[in-house]
Amino acid sequence: MNKTTALITAGTLGLTFSATLMAADDYITLASTTSTENSGLFDAIIPAFSEETGVDVRVVAVGTGQAFEIGRRGDADSLLVHDTAGEEQFVADGYATERLNVMYNDFVIVGPSDDPAGIHDSETVIDAMQRIAESESPFASRGDDSGTNRAELRLWEDAGVTPQGEWYRELGSGMGPTLNTAAGMDAYTFTDRATWVAFDNPQDLTLLFEGDEALFNQYGSLLLSAERHPHLKHDLAAQWHEWLVSDKGQQAIADFEVDGQQLFFPNAE
Amino acid sequence: MLTSDNAFSTALTLILSMDSALISIVMLSLQVSLMAVLIASLISLPLGAALALWRFPGRNVVIVALNALMGLPPVVAGLCVYLLLSRAGPLGEWGLLFTPTAMVIAQVILVLPIIAALTRQQVEALHSEYAEQLNSLGLTRLRMIPTLLWDARFGLLTVILAGFGRASAEVGAVMIVGGNIDGVTRVMTTSIVLETSKGNLPMALGLGIILLALVTMINAIAHMIGETAKRRLG
Numbered sequence: 296m297n298k299t300t301a302l303i304t305a306g307t308l309g310l311t312f313s314a315t316l317m318a319a320d321d322y323i324t325l326a327s328t329t330s331t332e333n334s335g336l337f338d339a340i341i342p343a344f345s346e347e348t349g350v351d352v353r354v355v356a357v358g359t360g361q362a363f364e365i366g367r368r369g370d371a372d373s374l375l376v377h378d379t380a381g382e383e384q385f386v387a388d389g390y391a392t393e394r395l396n397v398m399y400n401d402f403v404i405v406g407p408s409d410d411p412a413g414i415h416d417s418e419t420v421i422d423a424m425q426r427i428a429e430s431e432s433p434f435a436s437r438g439d440d441s442g443t444n445r446a447e448l449r450l451w452e453d454a455g456v457t458p459q460g461e462w463y464r465e466l467g468s469g470m471g472p473t474l475n476t477a478a479g480m481d482a483y484t485f486t487d488r489a490t491w492v493a494f495d496n497p498q499d500l501t502l503l504f505e506g507d508e509a510l511f512n513q514y515g516s517l518l519l520s521a522e523r524h525p526h527l528k529h530d531l532a533a534q535w536h537e538w539l540v541s542d543k544g545q546q547a548i549a550d551f552e553v554d555g556q557q558l559f560f561p562n563a564e
Numbered sequence: 565m566l567t568s569d570n571a572f573s574t575a576l577t578l579i580l581s582m583d584s585a586l587i588s589i590v591m592l593s594l595q596v597s598l599m600a601v602l603i604a605s606l607i608s609l610p611l612g613a614a615l616a617l618w619r620f621p622g623r624n625v626v627i628v629a630l631n632a633l634m635g636l637p638p639v640v641a642g643l644c645v646y647l648l649l650s651r652a653g654p655l656g657e658w659g660l661l662f663t664p665t666a667m668v669i670a671q672v673i674l675v676l677p678i679i680a681a682l683t684r685q686q687v688e689a690l691h692s693e694y695a696e697q698l699n700s701l702g703l704t705r706l707r708m709i710p711t712l713l714w715d716a717r718f719g720l721l722t723v724i725l726a727g728f729g730r731a732s733a734e735v736g737a738v739m740i741v742g743g744n745i746d747g748v749t750r751v752m753t754t755s756i757v758l759e760t761s762k763g764n765l766p767m768a769l770g771l772g773i774i775l776l777a778l779v780t781m782i783n784a785i786a787h788m789i790g791e792t793a794k795r796r797l798g
């Protein structure tokens with residue numbers, strides 16, 4: 296190993312790094328969910344925001360549970376998640392000063408096309424989930440404390456079912472991996488529509504149940520507390536927070552389509 | 565749906581189109597992993613050699629610990645670095661979380677034990693072979709370190725490549741400390757995870773093929789350098 300070469304390499308790499316880091320100082324880090332990132336929503340709306348404000352948004356896509364943890368530790372400037380009860384708790388705990396409705400989409404139940412539990416003609420989602428539990432058809436659950444997982448667990452509770460047993464499989468994975476696994480084991484699963492529509496490996500899975508009001512999936516933006524985390528970029532984060540609910544932001548969300556299908560419906564007040 | 569055919573054609577299309585996003589991902593992967601291996605080597609080559617030459621109480625404990633750390637799960641290393649660099653953590657002030665620097669730190673932790681442990685083993689073998697000659701030259705142990713490292717250089721090249729393999733292949737650590745941010749901290753392995761989670765398996769496999777090709781190229785270059793040097797020495 297030639298020392299000079301090593302030093303030159305180290306220098307070059309170091310310079311490249313600092314250049315990368317200094318390139319855009321006007322950015323915020325947004326902790327959000329895999330469903331928004333995987334569907335391509337951010338690629339569609341962030342350029343519009345950046346063009347208007349000169350501020351870039353760097354998205355860290357994780358489950359809602361992990362996004363809250365990132366927010367609590369002060370590692371992101373802003374949060375866009377989908378667990379209204381959890382978000383209100385987050386504000387009540389003093390980590391955020393404001394929570395706003397941004398948009399919604401809905402959850403659906405997908406499963407093997409021969410539908411062994413016969414849920415396609417269920418009246419309600421509760422009914423559909425009871426049929427799955429009664430027939431003990433394989434069901435793949437996220438099991439990762441994400442917003443989708445929390446919504447699924449609330450529905451089991453409403454259905455009076457304790458999901459456990461051979462048929463109920465907790466995967467501890469994101470939505471995409473869960474869909475991959477459900478496709479592999481011919482299981483039912485509970486997913487947000489956006490991830491499902493953008494998903495490319497459905498194999499024998501098909502959409503079996505949709506349209507119940509209980510499947511409503513609300514997304515909210517959180518403005519983090521300047522008092523608790525003074526180092527964060529609150530001014531820039533506030534611009535993003537306000538842009539999301541502005542006419543322009545709401546229009547950008549409404550304009551986003553995959554295969555001609557609108558995936559998120561703006562509903563800021 | 566998925567055949568290895570369309571994975572290969574996806575890989576080929578990606579390479580031929582010289583997609584700028586792909587190039588930046590490849591460059592970042594190489595930068596992060598090469599930087600991590602460089603830093604880890606600078607620390608662990610002398611460290612491993614010193615461990616081979618000196619006898620001190622607790623030496624065996626250190627050796628066992630280093631050997632065990634070769635199997636440190638990347639996700640655990642990532643979690644430790646995350647807690648360290650998080651704003652709520654001891655080094656939070658530095659604001660390094662979700663940057664390439666954080667990814668380098670995590671990979672250094674993964675690579676360092678591998679290079680140190682294997683260096684220790686190589687140098688120790690060499691030392692026992694040449695102990696008499698080295699002693700007759702009246703070298704102190706400190707002076708023996710560069711001599712022995714130089715003598716073991718061909719073996720150590722493989723050791724460093726093993727470290728590079730670990731760094732370029734891991735995903736658990738860089739995912740946690742980098743955050744897989746598009747255009748900032750997205751590398752080959754985290755892209756593969758992302759494409760898999762989107763169900764875009766041909767793309768995921770295509771990226772995997774490119775990564776494998778890159779790693780093969782680097783190994784081939786290292787091998788050639790080693791062979792040429794050996795021939796020159798006769």
